Amino acid sequence: MSSYQSINPANNELMKSWPSHDESAVSHALDVADRLFHSSWSKGEIQPRLQVLKKLADLIDSRAEELATIASKEMGKLIGQSRGEVKICSQIARYYAEHAERILQPQAYPSELGEAWVEYHPIGVLVAVEPWNFPYYQLMRVLAPNLALGNPVLAKHANIVPHCADVFEKLVREAGAPEGAWTNLFISNEQVADLIADDRVQGVALTGSERAGSAVAEQAGKYLKKSTLELGGNDVFVVLDDADLDEAVRQGVQARLSNCGQVCTAAKRFILHEKIADRFISQFSAALSSATLGDPLDEKTTLGPLSSADARDRLVKQVDEAVANGATLVTGGKAAEGAGCFYQPTILTGITPNNPAYYQEFFGPVAQVYVVGDDNAAVALANDSHYGLGGSVWTRDTARGRKLASAIETGMVFINSQSDTSAELPFGGVKRSGYGRELSDLGIKEFANQKLVVVAG
């Protein structure tokens, strides 16, 4: 039985099983990608590659509804949120089409040795290992900068979103990219490891769990290949005593329930100043528990299913364990009745450091709520985490917000906005949230040979 299956998590319907790629198919894909890297496509003028990105952005826009529906059916994202994901994918393609040539211009380095500059060259074939939660965006974050730079990519997508993986590859080819520029492979973890070990592969980008990140980074390290990791997060949503409470509640609900909470930068730990905590919890709980669970294709639905039965079962176990270890359930706390992988929006309070939940990421509609007495306590709690991805701070005093943003040990902090992403801004974290940055000028240089050239003076 193929390990790549399209199963609708809203009703558990098996829509399609996808055949895996065997050794000869993988070997062929690597041969073609490596030949492409050594061709004028990768090493020549950038503009032909940027034209492909422009065309890709237009194609995505023209097929947005079809693409959004495929994603919502395959991993349960609300149709409106899938439309938003498709939109940002064309934004990323367009951003690099318009800015990559400028970003990759040689950079002068004044030096006593003579005229010196750094050039940016592609390094070769990359492997991309990506998760199901943003089935197109996670692929585009690797494709767009590396197609602009000239690195061919072999992509291994999550096993539960093969239709998204397949349609993405077809779009890239339809946009004019040659065979080998982006190749989707329905392969096993072992086949990924073999690819990373191959001399023709120069790097690997992964987004996913710590478990996957650790395994892939270990293999990359063993074979001295560059890697970037974007892993889990346990991001804080800090509400200070002078915050616009209604706006903080409104965005807090979105930040926890969007994509059924399956977002690495979702608000997961709500840290509330004691002066506003009761009001926030009351409004937040009322709003969360009024979510409309249902088919993600129904515009009236405000909370879809988790991505799979496994994801739902993991969350059930995690919340039960948190309560068994002393957490208080304010609302929710159970899988929803009926078919599909639904889970009730949930709030947990009273989580003490000796509760396993204290350091755990809840990858679903489960909010951990903590109450603190001042800003220093908020920062100390925020930083008491194995993760360091994103976070947000809510206050009417921007200087106060800036101070906390700088003190919180993560890769990204938003003030008076839930975490977000945009092509021109770097994305990534520290600690066990991984390393490296995607998007922006930083993302396109992660897998570039930043070559120094010096003309002796």
Ligand SMILES: NC(=O)C1=CN([C@@H]2O[C@H](COP(=O)(O)OP(=O)(O)OC[C@H]3O[C@@H](n4cnc5c(N)ncnc54)[C@H](O)[C@@H]3O)[C@@H](O)[C@H]2O)C=CC1
């Ligand atoms: N940072 C993020 O955006 C995401 C984080 N996650 C985290 O991962 C957890 C579990 O979600 P999963 O879908 O199971 O993520 P996962 O980490 O298992 O899957 C991510 C990708 O890595 C691949 N993978 C897993 N183990 C691998 C290995 N040993 N070698 C090569 N490839 C491997 C998977 O097939 C998939 O393509 C979530 O609870 C969440 O904590 C999941 C999705 C996105």
Ligand SMILES: CCCCCC(=O)O
């Ligand atoms: C809109 C936010 C995108 C987050 C992508 C992630 O979960 O890795």
